[in-house]
Amino acid sequence: MGRLNRRIGWCLAWLCLGGTAASAWAQAGAGEITGLVTDQQGAVLSGATVTVTGIQTNLQRVTVSTIDGVYTVPSLAPGEYRLVIELSGFKPVRHEGIRLATGEKTRVDVELIVGSVQEQVTVVGDAPVLRSETASLGMVVANEQVAQLPLNGRQFIMLAALVPGVALPPNSVLPRINGGRPRTNEYLFDGISVLQPEPGQVAYAPVIDAIQEFKIESNSPPAEFGRFNGGVINLTTKSGTNVFRGDAFEFFRNESLNARNYFQRSNPVTPDYRRNQYGGIFGGPMVKDRTFFFIDYQGQQQQIGRTVTSNVPTLAERSGVFLQNIYDPGTTVGNTRQPFPNNTIPVSAMDPVARALLARYPLPTNSATANNYSRTANEIDHQDQGDVRIDHTFSPGRDQIFGRLTYFREQIDPVAPFPDGSGASAAGSAALGPQDTRGWAFASNYQHLFSSHLLNDVRIGDTRRSVERRAVSLPSAAGAALNIPGIPSGAMFPNTLPAFAPSGYQQLGSPANTASDFSTSVTEIADSLTWLHGRHTLKMGLDWRWERLDVVQPPSPTGTFVFTTVGSDLPGVANTGNAFASFLLGQVQSFNIDLEQRTIQERAHIQEYFIQDDWKVSGRLTLNPGLRYTLNFPSTEINGQTAVFNLQTQQLEYPGTHPVRPLKKNNVGPRFGAVYRLTERTTISTGYGKVWIEMAGITTPFTTPNFPFLQNVSLRTLDNITPAFVLKNGPTVTPVGATPDAGLGQGVFTVDGNLGSGYAQQWNVSVQREVTKNTVVEVSYLGSKITNAGIPDSNINQLTADQLALGQTLLDRVPNPYAGIIPRSSSIGDPTITIAQLLKPYPEYTAVSYYRNNVGTTNYQGVSFSLRQRLSRGLTYSAAYTRRS
Numbered sequence: 001m002g003r004l005n006r007r008i009g010w011c012l013a014w015l016c017l018g019g020t021a022a023s024a025w026a027q028a029g030a031g032e033i034t035g036l037v038t039d040q041q042g043a044v045l046s047g048a049t050v051t052v053t054g055i056q057t058n059l060q061r062v063t064v065s066t067i068d069g070v071y072t073v074p075s076l077a078p079g080e081y082r083l084v085i086e087l088s089g090f091k092p093v094r095h096e097g098i099r100l101a102t103g104e105k106t107r108v109d110v111e112l113i114v115g116s117v118q119e120q121v122t123v124v125g126d127a128p129v130l131r132s133e134t135a136s137l138g139m140v141v142a143n144e145q146v147a148q149l150p151l152n153g154r155q156f157i158m159l160a161a162l163v164p165g166v167a168l169p170p171n172s173v174l175p176r177i178n179g180g181r182p183r184t185n186e187y188l189f190d191g192i193s194v195l196q197p198e199p200g201q202v203a204y205a206p207v208i209d210a211i212q213e214f215k216i217e218s219n220s221p222p223a224e225f226g227r228f229n230g231g232v233i234n235l236t237t238k239s240g241t242n243v244f245r246g247d248a249f250e251f252f253r254n255e256s257l258n259a260r261n262y263f264q265r266s267n268p269v270t271p272d273y274r275r276n277q278y279g280g281i282f283g284g285p286m287v288k289d290r291t292f293f294f295i296d297y298q299g300q301q302q303q304i305g306r307t308v309t310s311n312v313p314t315l316a317e318r319s320g321v322f323l324q325n326i327y328d329p330g331t332t333v334g335n336t337r338q339p340f341p342n343n344t345i346p347v348s349a350m351d352p353v354a355r356a357l358l359a360r361y362p363l364p365t366n367s368a369t370a371n372n373y374s375r376t377a378n379e380i381d382h383q384d385q386g387d388v389r390i391d392h393t394f395s396p397g398r399d400q401i402f403g404r405l406t407y408f409r410e411q412i413d414p415v416a417p418f419p420d421g422s423g424a425s426a427a428g429s430a431a432l433g434p435q436d437t438r439g440w441a442f443a444s445n446y447q448h449l450f451s452s453h454l455l456n457d458v459r460i461g462d463t464r465r466s467v468e469r470r471a472v473s474l475p476s477a478a479g480a481a482l483n484i485p486g487i488p489s490g491a492m493f494p495n496t497l498p499a500f501a502p503s504g505y506q507q508l509g510s511p512a513n514t515a516s517d518f519s520t521s522v523t524e525i526a527d528s529l530t531w532l533h534g535r536h537t538l539k540m541g542l543d544w545r546w547e548r549l550d551v552v553q554p555p556s557p558t559g560t561f562v563f564t565t566v567g568s569d570l571p572g573v574a575n576t577g578n579a580f581a582s583f584l585l586g587q588v589q590s591f592n593i594d595l596e597q598r599t600i601q602e603r604a605h606i607q608e609y610f611i612q613d614d615w616k617v618s619g620r621l622t623l624n625p626g627l628r629y630t631l632n633f634p635s636t637e638i639n640g641q642t643a644v645f646n647l648q649t650q651q652l653e654y655p656g657t658h659p660v661r662p663l664k665k666n667n668v669g670p671r672f673g674a675v676y677r678l679t680e681r682t683t684i685s686t687g688y689g690k691v692w693i694e695m696a697g698i699t700t701p702f703t704t705p706n707f708p709f710l711q712n713v714s715l716r717t718l719d720n721i722t723p724a725f726v727l728k729n730g731p732t733v734t735p736v737g738a739t740p741d742a743g744l745g746q747g748v749f750t751v752d753g754n755l756g757s758g759y760a761q762q763w764n765v766s767v768q769r770e771v772t773k774n775t776v777v778e779v780s781y782l783g784s785k786i787t788n789a790g791i792p793d794s795n796i797n798q799l800t801a802d803q804l805a806l807g808q809t810l811l812d813r814v815p816n817p818y819a820g821i822i823p824r825s826s827s828i829g830d831p832t833i834t835i836a837q838l839l840k841p842y843p844e845y846t847a848v849s850y851y852r853n854n855v856g857t858t859n860y861q862g863v864s865f866s867l868r869q870r871l872s873r874g875l876t877y878s879a880a881y882t883r884r885s
Helices: 003-017 143-148 156-162 352-358 478-482 579-584 807-811 835-839
Strands: 031-038 049-054 060-064 070-076 079-086 093-100 105-107 121-124 137-141 186-189 211-219 232-237 245-253 273-287 291-310 327-333 336-339 373-394 399-413 435-451 454-469 499-502 516-533 536-552 560-563 590-596 600-616 621-623 626-637 644-646 651-653 667-679 682-692 710-716 748-750 759-772 775-789 813-815 832-834 848-850 856-872 875-884
Touching: 031 079, 031 093, 049 070, 060 070, 070 454, 070 516, 070 536, 137 156, 143 156, 143 211, 156 211, 156 232, 211 759, 211 775, 352 478, 352 579, 499 579, 560 579, 626 682, 807 835, 813 835, 832 835
Parallel strands: 031 105, 093 121, 186 232, 499 560, 748 848
Antiparallel strands: 031 070, 049 060, 049 079, 079 093, 137 211, 211 232, 245 273, 273 291, 291 373, 327 336, 373 399, 399 435, 435 454, 454 516, 516 536, 536 600, 560 590, 590 710, 600 621, 600 626, 621 667, 626 667, 644 651, 644 748, 667 682, 682 759, 759 775, 775 856, 813 832, 856 875
8 A cells, every 4th residue: 555545544534543542343243223213293302311321230321312303323233122211300200111122223212201310210121123223134143032032053144144144155154235246244252253264264163152152244235344255244242240140051862863774674774973062151241240251162072974985996906907908018019908907907017116006005995896895984073162251341431342242163084985085075074184173263343432423443353274184195105105206395295195086996195185274364343433413323343354365275286196097007998907907017107296485475454544423314214325435456466476477478477576457446325224214114215335345256355376486387198008107117207397388288367357355235225114112123225236246167279169160170180280389288289180179269378367356247126024022921933025137
């Protein structure tokens, strides 16, 4: 950021911070009580003292009605409150039983009656159920629903499906909100975002028993919310109260309780299915009315028996005896070879490396030639997580502080096809290999009340998630341990067992991408200043975030050796040769290795500023104009591991630590809402919002392609007769340097520097009708359009429609003008090349793709009908129907 941008940023920051270093929630993770104070004739009353008291903590907030009779008490924790309104010459009014929900603006209008201050009017009952202060659509999932509805796996997000327009896509743990993408919703836990960039994962899910409630903002939220294209999951955790309370729990499943499958024999071997989830919560006062604590813990011990079936060499094949005709590659003359007598490979002809590796293949468990090895073992999934939260109010109640620390760990050990961990991932595996996932989160706030009409909040938080996954390892570098020369030992994960993959047989070694160290983190500072002035409740603030990605994940760090029938067949003759015979003979068909010398470290920074006005134009009409301004500073790789293909020069350029996209300064997002009370029991509302999201891709701010700093090097047979190399001799790997021609013969990435951030537009029209004092019916029309949505990388090195009309001629091979320039290992490095390749815009490259190109557009329109009953006399329910297109 340049000097001018820094000055502007700090000026805005100082303005929004109100010149203090305070911190808190805002409506993210909190709620608000507001209303009008009038006399019996409907005239507004100014100067009335409004005292709001939390029933469970005795926390008090005092404000005074403005000249227009408006009072507002923002940033209140969810819970039950008492409201006392006093004004000289009028009877005080005491309103009991007001329940405030997360993210809700509850309106309680008060009518004062002339009389003695010694008299008091007491009202017992909740606030009106109508949404009369904001045009934002959404729904609160209350504590009773979170705590009591059945949840398989105790994942709170499954309850999101209760909200109109929200669906849980198959095989996804994240919801789709009114057509938005599941991984680009905003997740605020106690006001701090826990959404991690790349690949858009939530760092952890809170313990169910520690959740107070959560709200899903599903359309056109106010300007204090940003960075989403579907909606906002706004969750609040529990805090301690003046009463000590605790709970303990255990949920378990065991195979001993399972019924026998009808088609199983009478005494089957029952695989383990053991799952124990246990834990507890405890909270209470440290200092009554002042300081409170809350702690929670949940553990999980799970082991599920899984059976994996594979193809392994038969006993005869392990001895070199095959059913197919096997030919000796050492007798190759032109296209002819001599067969091995009796289709038997003598030990003397076997590759010594292959013979040593043969010991890693388990013996078959049956006499079949396919699906002849089964392994049953327990897949392990152990978890531990917990929270510690402290809330404190400073005397005389003008300052409050809150802090929460969260820890999460999950250890997964999936069932591999082979006991040493080798083999491709089995269907339904929880991970590619042994995996250790850790999450840390810190959320805090400090709230300072300057006056009865001026409140400042700052939220400070940090969320981190790391995944460490390990492949099958060797005691030393792979080349030295296996006696295979030529495998580089200076790149990351040099001790990983390479993959040896005879076609039709289970491979040795772990699946691609198993060995990895992956971590993301987001640090957030957000501030809001709330000012009540006349009929206006103004809120202005900022939201700054620093996003980090550190990743080491070479798909095949020590190489993948592929064996086919080529090497043991009679060239050109079908049904001859065998891939495992080629393995024993050391005839490598192809080889590829992914080399990464150091961790890729991506960084991005976001600044957002907002202002929102809730304007009570009259007793019936409220307007919600707002504006949010976004600066998505382009990402960088801190060590300059970036290369971009220049479409004009047709070469790679290395921008180093400079961004590959410019900063766009026109990301202005207006918000508007209007709510009108037609009658005391009916409201109509409409809202619109424009929300700016990430600069690139589907779920990531990172825009820097990193080839050749992570590069794939390959070798292959050039004639389907001579192998790429013989296993005992090893590969000859020549990594390319960071030169302009490094990408010749392979796929490269370019970046469209003109593209800016994506954005979503949302709008709605809604009618609410109060059926009873606790029941409301709502009919809504809502729509959204996402512009510059991320799409998969698109290859522009394609033939035109006119060129494709040439048909079969395109496959004719002609002399390759790039032979000797393009590496021979490339699929387009042969002496001849297809006409199709030469007609492409960039014939020296297999693919030229726009990296994380956000050029997609989505549209959504829907009509929803809902009926909701808030908790009353032990009953709560909701029903909804949504029709969408």
